[in-house]
Amino acid sequence: MKIDMHIHTSYSPDGKVQPKEVLKYARKIGLDAVAITDHNEIKGALKAKRADIIPVIPGIEVSTSAGHVLAYGVDCVIPRGLSVLETIEKIHDCGGIAVIAHPYRFWSGVGEEEVLKVRDAVDAIEVLNARCKKKSNIKAQKLAERLDKPGTAGSDAHVLEGIGKAYLELNCDVSEFLDCVLKAPRTVHGSGRSAWDTVKYVEKAISEWIGRGFKKI
DSSP states (O other): OEEEEEEOOTTSTTOOSOHHHHHHHHHHTTOSEEEEEEETOOHHHHHHHHHOSSOEEEEEEEEOSSSEEEEESOOSOOOTTSOHHHHHHHHHHTTOEEEEOSTTOTTTOOOHHHHHHTTTTOOEEEEEETTSBHHHHHHHHHHHHHHTOOEEEEOOBSSGGGTTSEEEEESSOGGGHHHHHHHSOEEEEEOOBOHHHHHHHHHHHHHHHHHTTSOOO
């Protein structure tokens, strides 16, 4: 099973693509499933799941007080602004698994120190994010290995063409996803952003930050 575990739709403040279009494109490029992980919102994921085009893992990218945490297999909104540990506990209460998103990203990663504080509670770490620099992804991989945590991968796509730039390959069925992503052998595919992509990313991030009135997502 090839699954892009980090995709945003128009239900994210900075997303551009309708849920159905995400699913059609993912099917076209050969993905077997996707996780829809809008910022602090579950509606896009649930809408995509109901569309029944390809299997969808409902998720949320939750804004904690320190940075972003990915929730998978949830059907409820996780409050934003809580501590990382409180957020993980809420995700578990909702029946999901908690994954640290891009831990070394300057804008929105929770950072290594925070990950170490919650090492016993967190379920996995995103070790390959297509919108992160190669250096950051390598550090995330080493951190996962150091803590003996499973690694995940996703494009962090906000536009159609970004989907599938990074994905996780698992030898299991999507119905077993939550257990599988924690226990099964896996391969991560894809790469981080290039120098030119970094320039575009920073320009976009600053522009959107200004547009939001200097508020974080």
